[in-house]
Amino acid sequence: MQGVTYSVDIVLCIDTTGSMQKLIDKVKTNALQFYEDLQQCMEEKGKMIDDLRIRVVAFRDYYVDGDNAMRTSPFFRLPQDKEQFATFVNPLQADGGGDEPENSLEALALAMQSEWARSGDKRRQLIVMWTDASAHPLEKQAEAKPGNYPRDLPHNFDELTDMWEGQGYMSMAAKRLIIYAPDAYAWTDMANYWNNTLHYPSKAGDGLSGVDYRTILDAIANSV
DSSP states (O other): OTTEEEEEEEEEEEEOSTTOHHHHHHHHHHTTTHHHHHHHHHHHTTEEEEEEEEEEEEEOOHHHHGGGSEEEOOOEEETTTHHHHHHHHTTOOOOOOOSSOBSHHHHHHHHHTSOOOOOSSSEEEEEEEEOSSOBOOTTTTTTSOOTTOOSSOOSSHHHHHHHHHSSSSSOTTTEEEEEEEOSOTTHHHHHHHSTTEEEEEOOTTSTTTTOOHHHHHHHHHHHO
16 A cells, blocks of 8 residues: 555564674675665555664574673664664674574564554564574573573563563564574474564575575565
């Protein structure tokens, strides 16, 4: 429908372990132009974004990387805060993580707990997950989590599913999840059983090298 306008919040969950540098470089290269590129892609589909905010959750592995395991940003309003957005993503480097899996489910839970905008007649609350690895089970080392492991997170996949399917954090009508990840735990289960979820399967361990920037924009625009 022509002329549809939206208030859109996007949280980018980015695996920043050793194999992901090419994807991270794409995010850095396009950070300053992201708003204009997405707006153009939206206009081609007869949509417009009235208010766009973007947040980043950059993750590695709490069991290997210690204090470097998770970096989170506030929401940046675009285009007004595009310089601050670029300043946050530019230092991101692919490093650490050890062997897979990674703490991607924790990153996803933190993304769900974002301070989403509640105003506007038409809203989208969109999470984009980028990883080339499987995920640690949330119950791993349940009695002896690392000291910097976040509190108040789900204890297992069922609780994470309840977070997604419930109404406590995100709007049922507004939420969307796009996953760029291998056919591995827990991405395949999400694709099969979670509502409003799209999974673009990728090859494990290749840093999502086949993911094109325009394809990312198109997937986001189609989800809005």
